[in-house]
Amino acid sequence: MRALSRVLIAVLLLFPYLIFIIRTQSFSFPEITEVANVLSFTLTQAFLSALASVILGVWGALGLVWVFSRFGEIFVNRVTFFLLLPNLVPALFIILSCFQIFKPFPFGMTGIVILHSLINVGTVSVSIFLTLRSRFGRTIELAYVEGASLWFFFRRAGVRLLSTDLYSLFLYVFSLCFASFSVPLMAGKIGSNTLEVLIYEKIRVDGNLAQAIGLSLVQLLMLMGLTLMGKLKIFSTGVRESNYKWSNLKLLSRGSGLLMPVGCVLVSLSGLFTGLLSGIEQIRSTPALVQGLPTLIMGTFLISIGTSIFCIFGLLIVAYGLPHSTFRWFLFSFVAPSSALVGFAMFLLKRNNNNIEFIYIILGLSILILPVLYRFRWANLIDSLEPQIETARTLGASWNLIFTKLVFPQVIGEAGLLAGLAGIWASGDFAISKLVSGKNFTLAMHIDSLMSSYRINPGVTLAWVLIIVGVSVGMFFWGIGRVLGEKSYS
């Protein structure tokens, strides 16, 4: 059964590649000279963006510790969802907001790193904050009692305790930036050429799907190489154990840390405030702009909840299939093909099944987000359970018993959180949805259409509705994870 679960996940993730290879009957790698320059730029921008996001994210996490110690659990949860918002709204809104604030905008590598950091710092801060609570255990309390300073603690213990988590987060942001499309084009120097742009060019200009797949495989190999490097250097020394007694993090509390992620979110979303009133006015004068709004809201719920549910099951199947070193390495290093390719694959798979096309969209989104979620937090959580699993196996427990009594109760809360994040992210998708479906049935698709026909401000207004829908699904799944976690102990 465990082997089957691993095969199931591997086939699911490789699905877009399989569809293309079956349908196009071929794939080919483009010439090295064509890829080499593109690759060096793509790698550099992704590396620097990931590095900046993780460093700023650590500082932001200390700010969240401060919020937690001052205002408690409920308030910190609200702040957490606020920090995730930049991942929800279309990138163009964030780009326009930044252009308005940073004058003159530092186009080039600096511009790309700034924009990517603005988008990702909030999410990274949240993840590090949640990790700090469980990872530092008694070490931090001892350090506090002994009077260690924040820097001393970080130098001597913190970095080592967090090394695997920070590397996971680095890879998480790296893979997102590696596949970034609009940001390098608009914020980079003119003519910036990333692998994602090249893939898009292969599909759109050359109509060469075979080479687009080849490029996507290059992307996959790059990330696999990077993971392998990390595996050799860090996984061998990192500490994986976690402690589910929340640590006393007073030593880490830094109010100034909050400025970083909150500032990033405010800058990212400032454009959503400036066009709001004008957007409402335009919608009032042209009601056709929001025709079918209830359907769009329900469609967004459909995609968002569907992806969340799919991801919960996907993550649990992954948890069931672990520990397994090759599977773990595969998941950690796997990067889904670009959204354009996944969308096209789902379009090919759909054929004439228009009445259930939402299923293909949910499937495509889940294929894209599952490896991201795994790298984001799931990998380290499952790894931290390994010592317990080993003990249970030694005592003769079956895999089924281990999963239901040991693994499930400890991971379901996190699965809820990650599924919620997947739901938030899915609600903002238009790229895959538009490739698969010929009709706008989600808010994000509608917003994209509004922006493609001069109506940027009505798009801004609807983005607020999108945020409400996305966040409500996210918060619900986070809550549901906790409830299920508590129930499973009962």
Next chain:
Amino acid sequence: MVVKILIKYLRPLGTYFFILGLAIIFFHIDHGVELKNATKKLLTVYAYSSFTQSWGAGPELVLIFEEACNCKVDLIDAGDSGVLLQKLRYEVGNVDVVLGMDQMTKDEALSGFAWHEFSEKFFSDIQWSPMLPVSLEKKTLIPFDWAPLTFVIRKGDVKPPISLDDLLDQRFEKKISLQDPRTSNLGFQFYYWLISEKGEAGAINYLEKLKGNIFSMAPSWSAAYGLFQTKQVPLTFSYLTSLMYHWQQEKDLDQIEAANFVQGHPYQVEYVGIPATSADRDLAEKFIRFLLSEKAQEIIVTRNFMLPVVKLTSSSENLRRLPKLKIKELNYSSLTAEKKKTWLELWKGLW
């Protein structure tokens, strides 16, 4: 046992399963209209995104046509013209009308697919607009709207350019937003305009000089126009007819103007055609004939913000107010896929 576990863990999800169920019902109501009209003939039309939206020309045109033909038209949003053709490769058998190819994708469309050829009779009573810059050399893809391309400028922010060379002036430093030719057809139009005016080497040389004046080269028209609308830049490359949007929708008559270049302007023509595999070519022909009627063309002008391809007996005030730009004759028929690729490589080498 299994049921017990399911009830235990799935009960808290009840509310959202309820919403999910409701959402699926909504989705089917929205997508399942054809079931209700199963007895009527079905015409499947592939079009680009802004044409198909509730505020665009498509839905209104479809409504009028459906009443007249007693048929059902399924208007599919197939993305921009580049993506549209890629999708068509796999669905051509199910499509009756394809709407939205332009000069940049016409060659690819003609070489990649078999198209129904219209008879002379089809065109017999069409009064083509004398302004339309193209003739019907092949009777497979028919123009249904068009617009000259120019720089749209916010009045007062900067003195409008009068020629391509004037765009190199220092007063435009970091003030122009363009579209990337790799990802946008309009971006390629600008590039092709330069090549036609100045030759390959001249175009590259020109772009080298223009570099300092470009604020951003956006991946799409909407992103470039977004920069203009949010006042990041005072001028952007767009359609002359963009002015009509601001006049009509924002009642803004004095803020926006269009550059008028002495050497003339390129233009975008949008084409419609019937794949040879269409199951109902008669009905498809009727639809296109309707698209070329005066009534439909008026809707295209006011909702799609493009110029008509046929003579209109009474044109709208906004249409009359548009400045008359000199049209530059560009040889779009020489624009093969191979050449496009070569020029894009040259373009990439520049940066």
